[in-house]
Amino acid sequence: MPKAAPIHKRPQLTGNATKPVRVRSHNKEYRGTAHERGYTYKWQKFSSAWLRSNPLCIYCTNQGNVALATLVDHIQPHRGDTDIFWREGNHASCCNKCHNGPKQRAENIADKTGTDIKDVLKSIGMWK
8 A cells, every 4th residue: 555645844933933044055155136137027028039039059059959948148157247248249049958057067167267158168069
């Protein structure tokens, strides 16, 4: 006979205890909300229009593959700089697999070595 699924109960707070504080331990420094970093309604409209006109992942295409893009990537990370955020020519259609894998590794390499991100992407075959 199969076992019943475990029941998960919310922790009960007693007395004057306050609500537990959510800690953002994955960020060494708090980088702000998505809205604070520039991902506003204006960005949503821009990225939707961009993806309609550029529907394929540029990184997959450069490697000879075909994948539907799901997001607009900033080729050069903007790090909160609005000029870089909106700079013409700094946007690329990207799939989640490329954005969360090789593109992130390329950004880390570029940061550590002081190399231009496009040079790192070229060296791993993601940019032409």
